[in-house]
Amino acid sequence: MPTLTSSGAPARNPAPAPPALTGRTRLVLFVLCAAQFMVALDFSVLNVALPVLGADLGLDRAALQWAVTAFALPSGGFLLLFGRVGDLYGRKRLFLAGLSLFGAASLLATFAWDPASFLTARALQGLGAAAIVPTGMSLLTTTFPEGPLRDRALGISGTLLSLGFTVGMVLGGVMTDTLGWRSTMGLLALFSAIVLPLAPRLLPESRTPERPRLDVPGAVTVTLGLLSLIYALSTAAERGFGGADVLVTLVAGVLLLGLFVRVESRAAAPLVSLPMLRRPTVAFGNLGGLVTFSMMSTVVFVLTLYLQDTLGLSAFATGLVFGVQGVMSVIAGTLAPKLIGRIGARRVLVGSLAGQGLLTAALLGLGRESGAVLATVAVSLASMCHLGAIIAYGLTATSGVPDEKQGLATGLVTTTQQVGLTVGIPLLGVLATTGGDLYGGVRTVLVLDAAILLGAAALVGLGLRRR
Structure with missing residues (x-):
């Protein structure tokens, strides 16, 4: 029944206050956003250090692009697969595994002794990022319900994602000039060491209630397709589209992604x-x-x-x-x-x-x-x-x-x-x-x-x- 004012007119109920972040949800948001910021930082912090890094490790100019490509290949290629694995077997579990791998790989990159050890570390960083990014986003969207809270959480996450890329470009130059290129990788290891102890206690476990079988054919075709496509485009940035390996992997990537769509249309529990x-x-x-x-x-x-x-x-x-x-x-x-x-x-x-x-x-x-x-x-x-x-x-x-x-x-x-x-x-x-x-x-x-x-x-x- 509506409340009446002294004049007898119905009183207007005040608009409900927008939902607010609690202390715990702020910490959850901090952990998830810090991890996303760390991955975004990795995309750019090394760019300005590449010439110095190449001279130190013995990577020639043609091979320098692999410092970026070695990270991009697994980070882009395994995203869909890891997103689905997190759905089925636990997003928190896979997020923590990815964060641990990323931190260990960053430490390995910091102390890399030759090109092989450095590029291996970069690939492992990319694999860790492929687990962190989709599970982190899923944990964010399932922790914060659709509406103002999710809008705010995604706004903060998106800001830090964009800021991480930009900060990496500025910070990479400053750190390389003052502390050397290894400090850029050490910074990422430090980020992981800060976030990892907080995550197990704060993050809720989250997965689908049913446990369908993993779509293996779909996982294989989309992962190989994305790997081929990213390799072709990344290599073309350095040597153009005329190389045989670029053309072969480009065609293979397109065909595999086309096959992926066909596989998914017939799968009982599709990856996509x-x-x-x-x-x-x-x-x-x-x-x-x-x-x-x-x-x-x-x-x-x-x-x-x-x-x-x-x-x-x-x-x-x-x-x-x-x-x-x-x-x-x-x-x-x-x-x-x-x-x-x-x-x-x-x-x-x-x-x-x-x-x-x-x-x-x-x-x-x-x-x-x-x-x-x-x-x-x-x-x-x-x-x-x-x-x-x-x-x-x-x-x-x-x-x-x-x-x-x-x-x-x-x-x-x-x-x-x-x-x-x-x-x-x-x-x-x-x-x-x-x-x-x-x-x-x-x-x-x-x-x-x-x-x-x-x-x-x-x-x-x-x-x-x-x-």
Whole structure:
């Protein structure tokens, strides 16, 4: 029965306060976000150290790309498999195993004595990351119910993910100059040592109530397909697409992924539910994520070349440009969940993709002799849009998915993230380095990058509107 005021009119009940994070859930969020930040840091902290690392370990210029590829291959190739294994046998259990492996591998990389030991450590780091990322995301989405709490948690996670990549670029240069390249790997081992003791007590165990058999044919085809595709694209970034190994693995990757789709359509307990992929939110949400990750990583790559090789900026000054980008990402991480609460994740995703595209197009104003200020402003604002797209695509692609299938949904989300970070530079970035004119190559990449973003914004908008 409604309460009456002194005038006899019904009193308006105050709006319920939004749910708040408790002390324990804050600690859970800290553990999960710290692990995600650590993996994001690993993507970039070593980049500026590669020349010094190569001279120290005896890796020639052609072999240096394997310091990155050795991590990217297992981290992208095993994501879907590990996401499903976590669903079936325990997400917390696999998360802890991945965290332990990542920490041990980082320690091995810190004290690597030759190229073989270092590249082995990088591959083991990638394997640990493949377990951490999908299980961490599943634990986050099952711990925080759909609504304001999940929006806030994913906003914090997305901010730290983007910030980790940017901080790694700045921190890697500073640490390499002052402490040596080994300190970058030691930092990752230290992160693991801080997070690992907290995780067993704080994280809840989570898995599907039923125990179907693991889809082995699907696991084999998708893992080998992703490994082949990532290898081909990563190798092409260094040597172009003309090599026999690149062409063979590229074709093999496409064929294996096609076979994977066929296997999944007939499997009793598929690794990826094709009906789930037919959900517009899952399909178009992940498309948006793939485009925003791949196009932003490409812009960062070509701007690094432009600022240092065309304008002659130092590595430290270039790091400051991307440091501003990191600050803007943090601001965007606090604003995006509020905007999503007002207008919805799908509208934010479309608007963010379009904004990132327009700001990338603004970079075409960069000159041969000046452009550092424009680069700083445009890439920082584009990064805000990028962060909004990251949070919105994660929410869009996991919304409405039941808890027992969150591992599948978040496995797709994190696979999109890892593949996006891997494919952008080989597909577009290589255009900036293969021609004789770096400035002209950078402009070509920016035109294509902006066009892809704007096209994806239109496609995602139409696809989600049909829902």
